[in-house]
Amino acid sequence: MRKETLTPAEGIRLEALLGHLEQLLPEAGQRAEFRRVALQEPPPALRLNPLRPQPAALRQWLETRAEAVPWCGQSFVLADSERRLGCTLEHALGAFYLQAKAPSLAVEALDPQPGERVLDLAAAPGGKATQIAARLGNTGLLVANEPAASRLPALVGNLERCGAGNAVLTKAPGVLLARCFHNYFDRVLLDAPCSGDGVLCKDTRMLSYWSPEEAGHKAEQQKGLLRAAFHMLRPGGVLVYSTCSLSLIENEEVLAAFMRRQGQAAEVLSAPSIEGAPLPPELAARYPADFARMRRVWPHLHRTEGAFVAVLRKREATAWKVVEGDAAAWDETPDEAAAAPVQAALEGWWGFELGLPADQALVLEGRHLTMEPRLAAGMRAHLPSFVRAGLHLARRQKEHYYLSQGMVALWGDRMRGRRVHLDWPQVHALFRGEAVVLDPPVAERGEVLCSFGEWTVCWGLIEEQGRRLKGMVPKWARKPELESLV
Numbered sequence: 001m002r003k004e005t006l007t008p009a010e011g012i013r014l015e016a017l018l019g020h021l022e023q024l025l026p027e028a029g030q031r032a033e034f035r036r037v038a039l040q041e042p043p044p045a046l047r048l049n050p051l052r053p054q055p056a057a058l059r060q061w062l063e064t065r066a067e068a069v070p071w072c073g074q075s076f077v078l079a080d081s082e083r084r085l086g087c088t089l090e091h092a093l094g095a096f097y098l099q100a101k102a103p104s105l106a107v108e109a110l111d112p113q114p115g116e117r118v119l120d121l122a123a124a125p126g127g128k129a130t131q132i133a134a135r136l137g138n139t140g141l142l143v144a145n146e147p148a149a150s151r152l153p154a155l156v157g158n159l160e161r162c163g164a165g166n167a168v169l170t171k172a173p174g175v176l177l178a179r180c181f182h183n184y185f186d187r188v189l190l191d192a193p194c195s196g197d198g199v200l201c202k203d204t205r206m207l208s209y210w211s212p213e214e215a216g217h218k219a220e221q222q223k224g225l226l227r228a229a230f231h232m233l234r235p236g237g238v239l240v241y242s243t244c245s246l247s248l249i250e251n252e253e254v255l256a257a258f259m260r261r262q263g264q265a266a267e268v269l270s271a272p273s274i275e276g277a278p279l280p281p282e283l284a285a286r287y288p289a290d291f292a293r294m295r296r297v298w299p300h301l302h303r304t305e306g307a308f309v310a311v312l313r314k315r316e317a318t319a320w321k322v323v324e325g326d327a328a329a330w331d332e333t334p335d336e337a338a339a340a341p342v343q344a345a346l347e348g349w350w351g352f353e354l355g356l357p358a359d360q361a362l363v364l365e366g367r368h369l370t371m372e373p374r375l376a377a378g379m380r381a382h383l384p385s386f387v388r389a390g391l392h393l394a395r396r397q398k399e400h401y402y403l404s405q406g407m408v409a410l411w412g413d414r415m416r417g418r419r420v421h422l423d424w425p426q427v428h429a430l431f432r433g434e435a436v437v438l439d440p441p442v443a444e445r446g447e448v449l450c451s452f453g454e455w456t457v458c459w460g461l462i463e464e465q466g467r468r469l470k471g472m473v474p475k476w477a478r479k480p481e482l483e484s485l486v
């Protein structure tokens, strides 16, 4: 949503905003450079998704044609801005997420570890949630919360495309969720709703309303959310507060108010070290010395959007007002008995082992087989804001279980036999939702996996004595014009 021509009122607001932000830079050269690039769109970037098998060719391609992001080993900035990354086979298969360079810093600062319980309090559309799921390696628990109904489909779609099986999706304003999770999560990310002055380079909509007073209103909401996020963190746990705003109002001022209120309960830790521009001494002096551990990603220094990241550790448990009827215990055991024979049948049929991590469960609900975190059972039963959990793996039809695209993408490479190898026009046809004529006919019958080079792209049905392949690419993954990145 970037307008090439601004109205006079927008021009005035732009000038006020740039004047406001450039005061944070230490010297005139940097201020001029910041102004020069403020409205320049940065080059596209992507983050590889290690939950999906990653053919060596993809990484090699990136290493020669893209620049690695210094703070995130999976992120790359591409030189070629013409390529429509969202229309590629690799994107459809969830091999990468289109994420700018700046936002990946928040999850690197959060540093989630396998097996942990992590909350992403403001999660849609899911850039950071999918990054957290990948860092957890589909173990532990990721609660991805988003109160805006209109933003949930994108979050669901991205979690599914990227193969996040360990996620529980909730829909609640952050402060209400705090009535259900007391001192609970190992790590919490609050990627707060903000005025978005850091993403001006690609979205100028905020120029229709921005003012320091408006930013102040956002800051009031951010303070409430930060308190709620911190309450949900366990003592000893780590919280990351991030925004795509560069201003003091939505960052240091929010954290200063929070620290005054929390006293000794919170300590500021160092965010990952990046090339930075420290606040001018007269501004830095307004805040405690440990605020220098917080980081700003500046467009002119890092050729990306602006962003802010602060890392806090919780020293002591906190209290929250509980309303009668609020649930806060999740010790329900998932019913796995019904899923066991289905698992055995699928493993036998396709020749592979599912091998789920011990903290994940296989659950059969009606016709659907799902992988989900063990802790999801209690949340499904008791959490009012629960929306859904896990990753759909298979669906029953006439006593037979058919694979989901998520199952193919996560385990397809490990399945032995029952496979046809396709060329690019055939793959393209399947991703347009069309059947493929096989000439010469193939010996396989019935269900097969479809490969293209190193990728397992989908499953399909061989019909008409081996002469026709009907691909089972779900509607969400179909692309009328498919390209290949590599």
Ligand SMILES: C[S@@+](CC[C@H](N)C(=O)[O-])C[C@H]1O[C@@H](n2cnc3c(N)ncnc32)[C@H](O)[C@@H]1O
Residues within 6 Å of the ligand: 103, 121, 122, 123, 124, 125, 126, 127, 128, 129, 145, 146, 147, 148, 151, 172, 173, 174, 175, 191, 192, 193, 194, 225, 244
């Ligand atoms: C900056 S965006 C999050 C981006 C996301 N973390 C990502 O990486 O894709 C902020 C999100 O906060 C949500 N939000 C707004 N009010 C909220 C509230 N009271 N509690 C929690 N989230 C809220 C917005 O709907 C929006 O999706």
